[in-house]
Amino acid sequence: MANETIELTGHIVDSLLLAKVLDTIVEAGITYDLIDVEIGRTNTDPSTARIEIEGDQAELDRLVDELQLHGANRVSSGTTTLVAAEMAGVLPAGFYSTTNLATDVLVADEWVPVENPEMDCALVVTDGRVRTLPMHRVLVGDQIVVGSGGVRVHAPAKRRGASAFEFMNSEVSSEKPKALIVQQVADRIRAAHEAGGKVLAVCGPAVVHTGGAPDVARLIEDGWIDVLFAGNGFATHDIESNVLGTSLGVLLAEGTPAEGGHSNHLRVINEVRRHGSIAAAVAAGYVVDGAMAACVRNGVPFVLGGSIRDDGPLPDVYVNTAEAADAMREHVPGVAVALMLASTLHAIAVGNCLPAGVETFCVDINQAVVTKLADRGSHQAHGIVTDVGPFLGQLTIALCGEA
Amino acid sequence: MANETIELTGHIVDSLLLAKVLDTIVEAGITYDLIDVEIGRTNTDPSTARIEIEGDQAELDRLVDELQLHGANRVSSGTTTLVAAEMAGVLPAGFYSTTNLATDVLVADEWVPVENPEMDCALVVTDGRVRTLPMHRVLVGDQIVVGSGGVRVHAPAKRRGASAFEFMNSEVSSEKPKALIVQQVADRIRAAHEAGGKVLAVCGPAVVHTGGAPDVARLIEDGWIDVLFAGNGFATHDIESNVLGTSLGVLLAEGTPAEGGHSNHLRVINEVRRHGSIAAAVAAGYVVDGAMAACVRNGVPFVLGGSIRDDGPLPDVYVNTAEAADAMREHVPGVAVALMLASTLHAIAVGNCLPAGVETFCVDINQAVVTKLADRGSHQAHGIVTDVGPFLGQLTIALCGEA
């Protein structure tokens, strides 16, 4: 076991630097000890923190490297190691890889600032000067800094004041490993059930259009969904796809418009209205399969909230929006996991009703929808930018096994 | 076998109406006979077409219903059938479902225009007047039009002249049944191979970030991909993920950033540069798995085109963009199917080089990217708005079987 002491200075509390540093240490599974913290009493005083970290030396080295991205340095900076490049365009192994922060290198016992900070470069020392160098420009004999000894970075200053625009960050992105995410959502659902919590699914019409409704039905039948919120569109297309094989008139088995299919959703709504309720239509054998039938047969409660764009609507739809929201509130106690599935309107409406402690996953192909939910105050939500149909297919296999 | 004669009138050629009507008939699998076409000689003369369709009566009825959306009517309009509603809020079965086009109904031998055209409504006749009625407002005893007898619609006029903005249509949409689309792409790839054509894959870095690179590798190993185009990013992250387990520093097995991982891609590029080429790095055992190694081992040619944002780059990357495009052109002859996988830049570049006869599928989670390819002239491309990682997972199962 080795240990290192790192130091952070500046407006490290209100600029979030200290928090990010501690966060990075914890994520790395490394033990830390805050050995010295002086927090400025007022917002004009700088603060300083010294943190001791302990662990395997190789892990500590990687961590220290990572912490430099946030402006933290080793207290004892060590000495600079220079290695001459042996091939043009190729760096020595273990080269120091730059950040875009202001950086100093210890050259002949003096801290020399890097002249042209640029990320993802190497540092080359020539005649006591230090410059960044992109890999392809390295020449044989160039003196390259190796390791992080003798290198320190300066914490970035946070800009204050004018910020109608915001600092960008990429927390909601489509570029994530998706198979892994499906496994993690499945794990949370299992954990919620083991702890006695309920799982709520909030479904938009795109669940049906992208072919995901049979998966929702299977999740209901296998007991993974305990309550379902949706609108007239989801319920209608789910029933339409099972009674007539189409969704908004498009044949789900072939992906092409059915002749005369444009009025299919109206005909289905009309027949369910004739039966008086979805449950009655299921009992009469008019609706046999699909998510809504699965709810009826398995006693899974559902709330269909009305909207001004509804055709019909189905007899179970709450046309009074205040009553719809109140009906949803009845089912909120006990919910531990909420899945928002491709439903902007319902996701925001339901998000408004959920306590912060409910683990919420918002799945949508459109990043803007995922962002909008957080804009409306549901900061606890996790965004998953993906296509809801394939997502539900994989989630169902993860929870129910291959069909 | 029954037959019907339908009629279409107006600017039916240059407004695309005749084409859409014939297209709809063909898609429905119905045989037609153009029995009378008078096309106006100049662009101010209207045209008329009479089309005889033949088939099963129920199918013809559905087709005629569909054709009304385009403004086509039965020549013999038949007589209007009125049925009184028996329940409030419920329409008689077989009710005529409206379009938003101007519509007439034959009432007492006179064509009476519908007063308030609105789509997805019923038609109610009262005191010789005809109005649309949404389902929820129907009352017991209302005289509702059933079937399409006695109903005719007017073809919409196409607006001309000022159109910096364009008519909207929804040909590229994320709301499609995705499992079906995967099967169809798999079928096209199989058909291309059976006919002796080559399959080209164009891969962007998001293929790796979303977990799709092992699928690309498997498709290559099983012989489904014959040539691969990509950039420095895809190849680097593919190798990084196999050598170090990360993609842009994110652990693919856990989805979380690796400590020190931010420089992983640079270190991998540096080592491959040291080996001199990807093939040499594979031969030396530095790269064992992944899409690039699969190309090397299976003799599948690849072209890596450079871009100004490249780090490194890898030694195989063409840094001269004109040479890169020329290198890609060498592999175009014989390509029958091109898969553009989450790659804006390369998709457009490759699209520019492909003959119109190459069947092209452009897969991206971002609808704007898919649209941009067509903007650049590749009108033959099919857009698939979905998440590339899960798409590749399903495509691989469809072609290679369960892993």
Place this chain on the structure above:
Amino acid sequence: MANETIELTGHIVDSLLLAKVLDTIVEAGITYDLIDVEIGRTNTDPSTARIEIEGDQAELDRLVDELQLHGANRVSSGTTTLVAAEMAGVLPAGFYSTTNLATDVLVADEWVPVENPEMDCALVVTDGRVRTLPMHRVLVGDQIVVGSGGVRVHAPAKRRGASAFEFMNSEVSSEKPKALIVQQVADRIRAAHEAGGKVLAVCGPAVVHTGGAPDVARLIEDGWIDVLFAGNGFATHDIESNVLGTSLGVLLAEGTPAEGGHSNHLRVINEVRRHGSIAAAVAAGYVVDGAMAACVRNGVPFVLGGSIRDDGPLPDVYVNTAEAADAMREHVPGVAVALMLASTLHAIAVGNCLPAGVETFCVDINQAVVTKLADRGSHQAHGIVTDVGPFLGQLTIALCGEA
């Protein structure tokens, strides 16, 4: 005045080719005469059309060039002109610019197919063979085809049958000249008013967030908007921004969150509820400025449709969605232009109620929203992919002058 005869052959009706050709001719302002049309009687017979076009020779040349993109050729193809390149990498002026269609060139009285079709290239003839050549590869002395004489293209065959995916096209794109589009929308609004039609504005909350609400107010005051549809969100944020200077708690004058601002919308709703209606709150002086106050003072009717995500809601909101839709229907007769301003839900709901003859503009920064409206059947809508705040600012200047 010159004239030319062009010919088109193949499945030119149901593949839309004839329509596109006529469309292109009309758009170019050229007079045409369909001198010979043979339309196959059944869907297996090919069709042929010969079209005479008349106009200025230079314009005809440009038009013929354009028509080749659709597979139309001159009946008399003329003779091939070859010009030797005089500079490496530079083509002779007037060079023939290729499409990606299969193409033949008349060489020594024989039609020679181009060996490697690729768009945006030149054609070079060598030893009786014809190849495409990208500009940068041309060498001094290369024999380059100049003009379209002696060149013919083959109409693309339309693929049929399997099309869960669709051909891409770019009709809805953000890459359009926006200042021009604003002028055209302003022209349509003026034309509608001159013809006695009404202008309907449908407003989403983003109109307020992006700073566009004062523009809507000014358009109302100057008489350009005759009826307004919105939801609880738009009306609340409009009032909040005028009473408290915030929108969802963000200070509109500074773009930063106000302290305690997160409950501002609730406090405003509560006070308007205390007054009993928006009109009463305006009469009492609680609400002075903004779009809703402008409606009240200028007698412009408005309908606020409720949704399940509403806080409050404001007393004027129809919480019953069926009643909301019916209330909107009351105002539809007479509407000639509808502006859908950043409102997914209301745009689709209102689109459902409008006859096809209403000129509809759907403005949203998100291309998927614009597409969705067409998916729901409102094919007459024009999509404008832009930021609604700046759009309204420019539209207001175009209609009301500088403020």
Place this chain on the structure above:
Amino acid sequence: MANETIELTGHIVDSLLLAKVLDTIVEAGITYDLIDVEIGRTNTDPSTARIEIEGDQAELDRLVDELQLHGANRVSSGTTTLVAAEMAGVLPAGFYSTTNLATDVLVADEWVPVENPEMDCALVVTDGRVRTLPMHRVLVGDQIVVGSGGVRVHAPAKRRGASAFEFMNSEVSSEKPKALIVQQVADRIRAAHEAGGKVLAVCGPAVVHTGGAPDVARLIEDGWIDVLFAGNGFATHDIESNVLGTSLGVLLAEGTPAEGGHSNHLRVINEVRRHGSIAAAVAAGYVVDGAMAACVRNGVPFVLGGSIRDDGPLPDVYVNTAEAADAMREHVPGVAVALMLASTLHAIAVGNCLPAGVETFCVDINQAVVTKLADRGSHQAHGIVTDVGPFLGQLTIALCGEA
């Protein structure tokens, strides 16, 4: 002047709570004094902070209200004020507006937990129990909590460990007041120039397509842009639009495709190649207006980086991507503000070369592009999700005055 002491407890450092609280205080312009901080030495110990804030009592009240969103409470919680509702559906003025955090209310000297936490509600006390109540359900006589006295919230626990998905936040959103943002960008540009810094514009082709190129030209002529980076597309379309009036063949003055326009960009590239350089083409009078001509005439340096999708390219384009990046690096020293204008590829490439201290604004209509820049490490970038054409129009007016 009043003062208050607030308290925060839990994992307040590594969960970012302390930082957010201090940040909120500073943003509010309030003076604070950290009177007592105990930070747990290891990552399993909780921390506590007491903060004294001083200012106007009304401001302090608003601030305390805001701080409760982060889980901070007054040390002396005060006493609960209950006011009976006087109207059904209307709350007493000053009602306590809830968060979705776990919350306690002091009732008869005991802390009673709120039974059903939900945001944007009131708190009602009945028989010693406390519940949230949406506004529309309040009845006459309900005892409603007014003010924040006697209310405390619990800091949310940060979830740890599994996070391939990330917490959502909305820092990059299109829903921002845009006119204000334009002013702020203009202010930053002015400030940079006053301090002797350079302004760099990075332009994508959409700048031309959306009508923004004349604005870029004017900004160059008036001295607001000191260096320009772009690709072959931007330069070509800028020249095409000035020489031929089209952009990718679309007439910019009318927004409709020009006949024969599809090859315009090739013809323009060909002629500039004939001249040998853009500067030569300007000198010869072939190119008179536009951004590139403005650069030449005003001595503003530009770098055109090549890409594999380039037609031609123009003679000034660096076809070697490594040389292109190196050429850009030459101009980086001294840059204080960078404007990334609708250019994914170039924005990321340039972002890679800029030190963290360069103020970077990334303008794009597509939120995913803005996010992608941060994904690649340019955390200093501010995202502005808007339409680049109108944005440039307004920025030019802000800096250069009305044209």
